[in-house]
Amino acid sequence: MIRHQSLVEATSALPENGLVESRLAPSNAVYDAIIPAGAPWIYQIERGQHLRIVDLEGNQAADTLFYNAHDYEDRYDAQATIREQANIYLTTGSELMSSKGRVLLTIVADTCGRHDTLGGACATESNQVRYAIDKKHMHACRQSFVKAVIGWGNGFTKRDITHNINFFMNVPVTPEGGLTFEDGVSAPGKYVELRAEIDVIAVISNCPQLNNPCNAYNPTPVRVLIWDAMD
Numbered sequence: 001m002i003r004h005q006s007l008v009e010a011t012s013a014l015p016e017n018g019l020v021e022s023r024l025a026p027s028n029a030v031y032d033a034i035i036p037a038g039a040p041w042i043y044q045i046e047r048g049q050h051l052r053i054v055d056l057e058g059n060q061a062a063d064t065l066f067y068n069a070h071d072y073e074d075r076y077d078a079q080a081t082i083r084e085q086a087n088i089y090l091t092t093g094s095e096l097m098s099s100k101g102r103v104l105l106t107i108v109a110d111t112c113g114r115h116d117t118l119g120g121a122c123a124t125e126s127n128q129v130r131y132a133i134d135k136k137h138m139h140a141c142r143q144s145f146v147k148a149v150i151g152w153g154n155g156f157t158k159r160d161i162t163h164n165i166n167f168f169m170n171v172p173v174t175p176e177g178g179l180t181f182e183d184g185v186s187a188p189g190k191y192v193e194l195r196a197e198i199d200v201i202a203v204i205s206n207c208p209q210l211n212n213p214c215n216a217y218n219p220t221p222v223r224v225l226i227w228d229a230m231d
């Protein structure tokens with residue numbers, strides 16, 4: 001309960017820009033890894049654990065999916081998340097909703113201030129449509145997601161890949177209602193930290209995209225850390 005009480009206090013004192021620093025020290029993390037530029041990552045986060053994703057060099061999109069670890073059909077739902085919080089951007093205080101109405105994780109700290117969940121993940125098909133026919137064979141997030149879930153096994157398949165979050169990615173909605181991919185608002189060392197509200201599986205594609213500014217045209221590594229529940 002101490003955890004939840006402290007969240008209530010933190011939420012009531014949230015700044016409008018969502019910028020909140022974590023008190024957790026990397027030296028106390030139970031897991032600490034680097035996802036190389038362009039690589040996929042998949043891991044199970046237990047209820048109560050905190051997951052931090054660090055944009056090591058700045059302007060790197062971390063395309064992310066979350067699943068209920070015990071029911072892959074119960075998965076991150078961007079529409080439900082946007083509807084429930086009445087905001088199209090994600091930051092501290094955002095509760096990431098599942099397709100079956102659960103809160104999967106809550107963003108508890110954020111030094112970037114804005115994350116996209118509208119722009120989707122890059123795919124070989126979208127690379128062709130957006131950029132050029134000869135971009136078809138370029139490495140894309142959707143292929144990284146497929147590689148990660150197939151490697152995990154346990155019945156996970158390509159069909160389980162759905163609409164994602166783009167941590168550290170700046171996709172502002174224009175006054176006319178359009179979406180634009182802009183240069184990032186992130187910077188070296190910025191991070192987002194989430195507390196798992198149930199056991200979840202996190203799948204990250206450290207975006208290999210070279211054709212738009214989501215990675216400043218230069219994909220770089222991100223760091224992932226996990227801390228155990230604090231009570």
Ligand SMILES: [Zn+2]
Pocket residue numbers: 063121122123140141142207208209
């Ligand atoms: Zn991508």
